[in-house]
Amino acid sequence: MPVSSPAPAAEKDGGLASWVRAAIVLMLGAYLGAGAMLPWKLAAVALGAAGVVVGVVATIKAFRGAVPVVLRVTIALATMACLLFTLSTGLQSLFYHATSEYEQCLRGSVTDRTTAACQREYEEKLRNLDGLPGS
Numbered sequence: 648m649p650v651s652s653p654a655p656a657a658e659k660d661g662g663l664a665s666w667v668r669a670a671i672v673l674m675l676g677a678y679l680g681a682g683a684m685l686p687w688k689l690a691a692v693a694l695g696a697a698g699v700v701v702g703v704v705a706t707i708k709a710f711r712g713a714v715p716v717v718l719r720v721t722i723a724l725a726t727m728a729c730l731l732f733t734l735s736t737g738l739q740s741l742f743y744h745a746t747s748e749y750e751q752c753l754r755g756s757v758t759d760r761t762t763a764a765c766q767r768e769y770e771e772k773l774r775n776l777d778g779l780p781g782s
Contacts, residue, residue: 648678659739661709662707662708663705663708663712664704665715666701666704666708667705667709667718667721667722667725669701669705670698670701670702670705670722670725670726670729672727673694673695673701673702673724673729674695674698674702674725674732675699676690676691676694676698676732677691677694677695677698677728677729677732677736678691678728678732679691680694680695680732680736681732681735682691684750684754685740685743685746685747685750688736688739688740688746689736689740691732691733691736692733692736692737693739694709694729694732695715695729695730695731695732695733695736696729696733698725698726698728698729698732699726699729699730699765700734702723702725702726702729703720703726705722705726706719706722706723706726709722710750742772742773742777744777745769745772745773745777746769748769749765749766749768749769749772752764752765752768752769753765
């Protein structure tokens, strides 16, 4: 009596499970990188960009195959999360010097008043476009 193995099912989906796993791992890496201090925060840009590419491929594979709707929604959301982490961290890295000073200020702040002062100073630098390369 022939026994069906799970290998044909994996071959049939074109490796979709691997693409989904990779996209979710890259999304989690981008999330963790976005919460880190500079210069480690720049890793979130690279991981997020890779997650967007992998997520787009996985989304295309998911919509072409016969997979549950939950998987289609999950991979699309993971791809959008990677895009969000890439854009937000990428914009922060444009203002590398100002963001670095802000993080140093927050690290040294003890009270709410000093935290608010750090926030005001950072917003002022962003408003004046201080810290942009070439300015």
